[in-house]
């Protein structure tokens with residue numbers, strides 16, 4: 001399934017410790033990881049092993065202590081705060097476990113937010129938002145407020161929002177954990193179908209074993225380290 | 239993103255209304271209390287405002303305000319007339335006299351005696367009769383509020399309605415007979431005493447025998463002569479105090495500000511409105527931001543810069559402020575309109591509106607500032623925390 005071989009994300013010796021002194025919690029203890037362009041990479045592992053911390057570093061919303069993490073050739077930590085913000089806006093799409101939609105905006109407007117952030121005029125942004133909602137299969141609900149949508153529909157809106165500005169990297173933290181099995185499966189299918197493509201990589205944190213099958217590769221983490229990287233769920237058990 | 243900011247604000251109905259209530263309350267209380275305060279202040283110099291004609295008021299140097307009469311020698315009038323730049327100078331008697339009502343009870347009235355020949359200093363508006371009727375024997379003009387109230391003839395029977403004073407009725411002022419020849423409307427005085435106009439010479443016969451009876455000399459400036467300058471000239475030439483109408487108003491107001499509790503009382507009410515408004519609006523706005531902190535975090539993660547977030551929050555608070563101010567000032571104006579025919583002093587000049595706008599702006603900025611600090615420091619990484 002890998003359509004391009006150049007590296008989208010390269011992490012080398014990444015460490016991150018929360019707090020200091022006796023309360024220090026080492027969350028990442030030296031991560032080496034590559035995510036290829038066009039690849040869907042899953043990060044799995046027990047609770048507290050550092051998955052969210054790692055994905056935050058990769059997405060440029062958290063600075064690592066040591067090591068480098070470059071995303072499409074950009075060493076994000078070295079960017080100024082302003083450049084980092086702009087880099088995220090252009091390059092990264094986000095999908096959250098809790099959806100994090102703006103409750104006051106309707107579905108199309110929510111999808112349009114990344115475009116609005118980049119200064120696209122409102123009319124055009126919302127029109128493109130509606131188009132993207134078609135692609136994730138809820139075009140007819142574009143007027144609905146998040147509170148009027150089911151969890152699965154809200155997550156589709158969130159996927160639309162992560163896609164609308166055509167970012168090269170999409171990060172998802174537990175995108176299916178708030179959904180029942182069937183809905184979660186459906187959401188993953190949509191993610192797989194519309195988000196993955198040439199030049200775009202997905203990093204998905206999950207501990208939902210039922211969706212492992214959607215991954216190109218799976219990185220198994222434990223206690224702040226990558227234990228191994230496998231290309232099939234079967235290899236995880238061996 | 240302005241659009242997102244506005245939707246966020248308006249979308250949270252309960253919080254939005256809470257913020258508006260705080261701001262409305264603050265601007266209502268500040269505007270209304272300041273207007274009443276200013277209304278009272280205007281009453282202190284109401285008699286100066288009523289007399290539109292004099293450009294300069296001449297008085298004893300110890301006089302501190304309009305009701306503080308320190309009589310002058312009657313010859314001072316001629317000395318003032320002799321000053322360069324004086325077009326005309328007219329005497330004014332002002333004194334508190336006792337009027338006896340038909341049932342024998344007494345009422346203190348403010349008696350104003352106007353220059354016999356020119357009648358300069360007469361009331362701004364006649365309700366019945368003409369100013370010239372004062373020249374008739376024993377003639378007085380009574381202010382219409384007093385004629386219907388404090389000077390009205392008490393009812394013959396217990397509990398009956400008093401009969402208003404009319405043209406042709408008689409009064410007794412300091413044991414002298416006086417005939418009502420007209421009714422007028424005047425600015426309400428601070429103590430709300432009845433005002434009675436008559437001629438200067440008649441006033442001096444009403445007044446108790448005293449060596450000096452001239453209260454003020456009213457001066458008109460020659461065309462093109464600066465009033466303040468003329469005042470200075472009169473001071474230099476006569477050794478008396480001479481102030482332009484505006485200076486005299488300011489002096490009177492300052493006296494009341496200094497020696498009565500009015501400013502303190504109203505200052506407290508205004509301050510209270512300001513504080514309560516700040517607390518309600520600031521607190522609701524802050525908790526609105528806190529409640530939306532995840533949304534702000536998500537926006538930050540998705541690439542919204544601090545500058546944009548700052549603008550969004552300012553926009554939210556300014557919009558709420560503008561609406562709250564509009565409603566508050568509207569309510570204050572409605573209050574003013576509803577009470578315009580009552581005893582209540584209420585005046586809403588532009589600077590009261592400007593001051594309450596300033597106060598509301600300050601409240602908005604303060605509440606925005608609290609929220610902004612929170613959002614600026616927000617780590618976008620919180621978005622992945624559930």
Ligand SMILES: Nc1ncnc2c1ncn2[C@@H]1O[C@H](COP(=O)(O)OP(=O)(O)OP(=O)(O)O)[C@@H](O)[C@H]1O
Nearest residue numbers: 018019025026027046047048049050051052053054
């Ligand atoms: N802000 C923080 N301050 C202190 N410690 C933190 C903070 N965030 C995470 N940690 C700690 O760092 C470690 C890794 O946390 P992380 O959230 O990355 O784990 P995770 O693999 O995402 O876990 P889960 O599957 O439960 O989401 C945990 O021990 C956690 O308690």
Ligand SMILES: [Mg+2]
Nearest residue numbers: 051052053173
């Ligand atoms: Mg996690």
